[in-house]
Amino acid sequence: MTNSIREIRDADCILITGSNTAESHPVIGYEVVRAARRGAHVIIIDPRRIPMVDHATLFLQVKPGTDIYVFLAIMHAIIREGWADEAFIAERTEGFDDFKAAVEQYTPEYASLMSGVPVEQIEAAARIYALGERDAGDSSYDDARGRSTILYAMGITQRSNGTDMVMTLANLAMLCGHIGKRSTGVNPLRGQSNVQGACDVGCLVNVFPGYQSVTDAGAREALAQAWAADGLPGNVGLTIVEAMHAASEGKVRAVYVMGENPMMSDPNTTHVERALRGLDLLVVQDIFPSDTAYLAHVILPAAAALEKDGTITNTERRVQVLQPVLAAPGTAIPDWQIISQLAARLDAKMARERDADYWHYDSASAIFTELARVTPIYGGMNYNRLRGEGLQWPCRTVDHPGTPILHVDKFSRGRGKFHPIAAHDPAEQPDEDYPLVLTTGRVLYHYHTGTMTRRSEPLAWREPRGYIEINAEDAERVSLEDGHAVVVKSRRGTVRTRAKISDRVPPGTVFLAFHWREAAANILTQDFALDPIAKIPEYKVCAVRVENPRA
Amino acid sequence: MDSPSGEPHMLNIVIDGHAIQVQPGTTIMEAARAIRIEIPHLCYHPELSISGGCRLCVVEIEGRADPVPSCGQACQEGMVIRTQSEQLTELRREIVDLLMADHPLDCVICEKAGKCQLQKYAYEYGLAKTSHKAHVSRTLYQDDNPFFIRDHKYCILCSRCVRACWEIVGANAIEIFGRGFTSHVATPFDGPMIDSTCVFCGSCVQVCPTAALMPVSRAGKGREWEMQRVETICGYCGVGCKIEYALKDGAITYAQGAREESVNGDFLCTKGRYGWDFATSPDRLTRPMIRRDVAYALGLTDEPWQLPETSPLEVRKPKISDSFIETDWDTALNLVADKLADIVQSHGHDAVMGLASARCTNEENYLFQKFMRVGVGTNNVDHCARL
Structure with a gap:
């Protein structure tokens, strides 16, 4: 997030898109509810009538994958009506003219035709967001223009044009000057406890800790020196989905999985399974025997987050310290101890000459000291400083108070760059054989691949089994009733589950969460069209058909 | 950096003899809390709207005949407030006394005992039972x-x-x-x-x-x-x-x-x-495990075994011990290190892929990528950020 969670409650307008906030980030949902109760406008742009719509003042229900037209039209209307923040554009940004030319063709009328959203709603959303209008009550701020913030999640990014979508939201915020101030910004809500931190510390194919590029020879040299390594690989590595393809081609022979369940979380499960089965070595390090673990050659038992110390970084870039609450079961140990022991043994097998204690650390805190030394954005952090409320990066020096809001006086690159974006449609469109659009996500009571929450008694009581949300109109077409068994097919595979007839989804769209191993949604999703830059799969749109097994 | 706006003019008030300045709109309760003066309360909660129902938070304001609830009363310029007095104690005791008349006094078996707010005030006002x-x-x-x-x-x-x-x-x-x-x-x-x-x-x-x-x-x-x-x-x-x-x-x-x-x-x-x-689920993994076919090849078990063709997802309630045998850390880690070394030596560094975890700590992810880059020698390190 460019901004902090607790600022949301003071926003005048909150634009939520591609985020089922009340179910996937409930506590951020509470911030939105607080703001709404005080009279803030809440605009939701989403294909599904998600629970947060109950608190919305404006709901733009787009056909899946067509929201890009709506955003481009919103910006078209803002420019046309003179609602843009000219001063901000002049002082803080560049590339506006090219961008302006690019949105010229995307009129609200065109967007309405593509997305199914009425023109008036698009224009109202443009005005309310741009001017930071309130529905009622007084602003917490004295500005002439109210404060608008954007919240988004995987509904925006898990798309074959995910990068374009994110840049579009950044364009929108810059166009109205809604960035660099409290209660504004472009705020991705990250889905897992430490997904932010895992990125920050370099668990990505193209960057070392602190987002230093692996192709930058200077960064490689400096880091090799800090790590006392002979050299570091300079080629960008394979992302998860690419690695699965490489594995099925025999190029990747070993996969070491720490706390992940690709059999449930990666697109096109059948392909993933084939790839994993073909490996010479699959190591799964986890807390539960996941469906991926069943294909492993070796399973290593790890301690859970409740049994560990260490730090994690939340969606607002806040680094916070964990305390062990429980003892780990049996001989399970924290992941860092496993890695450290494995690394030392691999060195021995490969006859590498390194200090005997090269991979030895006394504690998580000792690792953090090294991490902070080579990760500039964490440079000023240490465990003593992180106790209590933690610190938000960038925090480069020990006297730096942390950064609750990014881009206050300037953007990290200097001037904010407008990126001209053209609309792109999802890679797989519904057709005669597969007439419905499947979109995937989470439900309130479960989390990711369900390995934890489905083993929680109260949560499993409330939501014991999977279901597919389907509109009454589509259900009737195949004579399905609520609770009926249903077969869902895509070009990749088949899933059996139950139908939940619901007006949360519009006709033509169905929703299946990916928590249910007995109805694994990713058997259906496609892995052929990744976003060209982020390499993210298009989980949010694929074509399926539903069949009634009784028919 | 700015903050939610306040008027430039601050109000001067006195609470229990402490002269302080507060922003217009601040309630007496909030002003008192800011200087760590605790006014008794039951229905007031700092994160919630004002109910004003319990009346326990009454205070005296100089120049006003009757005590007022501090939770709903905004501070005004020059206010002189008393949060403790004999009269206030009397009033508050009577409120708690009335609440206790409609509340089981079974604190000896109550699990909230020690944290119950009603019990706290009964104690403070010396009420063992209700007088009603x-x-x-x-x-x-x-x-x-x-x-x-x-x-x-x-x-x-x-x-x-x-x-x-x-x-x-x-x-x-x-x-x-x-x-x-x-x-x-x-x-x-x-x-x-x-x-x-x-x-x-x-x-x-x-x-x-x-x-x-x-x-x-x-x-x-x-x-x-x-x-x-x-x-x-x-x-x-x-x-x-x-x-x-x-x-x-x-x-x-x-x-x-x-x-x-x-x-x-x-x-x-x-x-x-x-x-x-x-x-604490009994399903937790507690010991390292080796798949039965691998274990057989290594002579760790006498029973031959083959990985079934059926997807694990199609097995309704899979049992891990059907497919794996338990082992110790040394055996498991040596096996992994051996195989990894073989693969790196025969197929190159980039034949290995590491999937780190958005559920593990910064320290663990840091060490994981360092292991992949320095130990194995590849940038094939990713995690579920996109999934």
Whole structure:
């Protein structure tokens, strides 16, 4: 997030898109509810009538994958009506003219035709967001223009044009000057406890800790020196989905999985399974025997987050310290101890000459000291400083108070760059054989691949089994009733589950969460069209058909 | 950096002899709390709207004949406020006395004892029992879900739960229904929670000052003062809520929001507050394991075995011991290191892929990528950021 969670409650307008906030980030949902109760406008742009719509003042229900037209039209209307923040554009940004030319063709009328959203709603959303209008009550701020913030999640990014979508939201915020101030910004809500931190510390194919590029020879040299390594690989590595393809081609022979369940979380499960089965070595390090673990050659038992110390970084870039609450079961140990022991043994097998204690650390805190030394954005952090409320990066020096809001006086690159974006449609469109659009996500009571929450008694009581949300109109077409068994097919595979007839989804769209191993949604999703830059799969749109097994 | 706006003109007030300046709009309660003066209260909660129902927070303002509730009274220029006096103590004692007349005084067996706000004030005002005719008018007991129990006899109708549900959570599951002695906190038609719009976040339980709303998980598990408390960060989504776990004999009895200043304050979602019991599931992996065919090839077992063709996803209740044998750390780690070394030497560094985890710590992910880059020698290191 460019901004902090607790600022949301003071926003005048909150634009939520591609985020089922009340179910996937409930506590951020509470911030939105607080703001709404005080009279803030809440605009939701989403294909599904998600629970947060109950608190919305404006709901733009787009056909899946067509929201890009709506955003481009919103910006078209803002420019046309003179609602843009000219001063901000002049002082803080560049590339506006090219961008302006690019949105010229995307009129609200065109967007309405593509997305199914009425023109008036698009224009109202443009005005309310741009001017930071309130529905009622007084602003917490004295500005002439109210404060608008954007919240988004995987509904925006898990798309074959995910990068374009994110840049579009950044364009929108810059166009109205809604960035660099409290209660504004472009705020991705990250889905897992430490997904932010895992990125920050370099668990990505193209960057070392602190987002230093692996192709930058200077960064490689400096880091090799800090790590006392002979050299570091300079080629960008394979992302998860690419690695699965490489594995099925025999190029990747070993996969070491720490706390992940690709059999449930990666697109096109059948392909993933084939790839994993073909490996010479699959190591799964986890807390539960996941469906991926069943294909492993070796399973290593790890301690859970409740049994560990260490730090994690939340969606607002806040680094916070964990305390062990429980003892780990049996001989399970924290992941860092496993890695450290494995690394030392691999060195021995490969006859590498390194200090005997090269991979030895006394504690998580000792690792953090090294991490902070080579990760500039964490440079000023240490465990003593992180106790209590933690610190938000960038925090480069020990006297730096942390950064609750990014881009206050300037953007990290200097001037904010407008990126001209053209609309792109999802890679797989519904057709005669597969007439419905499947979109995937989470439900309130479960989390990711369900390995934890489905083993929680109260949560499993409330939501014991999977279901597919389907509109009454589509259900009737195949004579399905609520609770009926249903077969869902895509070009990749088949899933059996139950139908939940619901007006949360519009006709033509169905929703299946990916928590249910007995109805694994990713058997259906496609892995052929990744976003060209982020390499993210298009989980949010694929074509399926539903069949009634009784028919 | 700016902050939510205040008027430039501050107000001067005096509370219990302390001269302070406050922003216009600040209530007497808030002004007192800011200088750590605790005014007794039951229905007031800093995160919720003002109810003004319990009247326990009355204070005296110089120049005014009657005491006023401090929670709803905005400070005015020149106000001189007293939060303690004989008159106020009398008034407050009478309020607590009346509440106790409609509340079971079974503190000796009550699990909220030690943390109950009514008990705290009864103690402070020296009330062992009520001076009025005792009659508990609400008797409904609802244990219709595995999250929390609603035991209405302990309810003092402060409405904190209703306000939390409406103002913070937005679930609007409960309301105060009925009048007079029949009034109580209810779902529509007193139905079970699951038929309401409740999202089982337990925010109502957290703000309840008495034992009217209690977590199921702690029933019979011990008293407040026996609990050890550990604060950590929730392991589910990326919000990073601070959670305080109460433990008895090393086992979690319940979880709650940890403090006002954290990301989440008092409030959590259903997964954070109630979804921690997976950690002690009998399914947990406790020892390293080697797949039976690999173990057979290594001579660790005499029984030959083959990985079934069927996808694990198609097995309804798979059992890990059917496919794996347990082993010790040395055997498992040596096996992995051997095989990795072979693969790197025969197929190159980039034949190895590492999947790190968004559920592990920064330290672990840091070490993982360092292992992949320095130990194995590849940038094939990714995690579920995109998934």
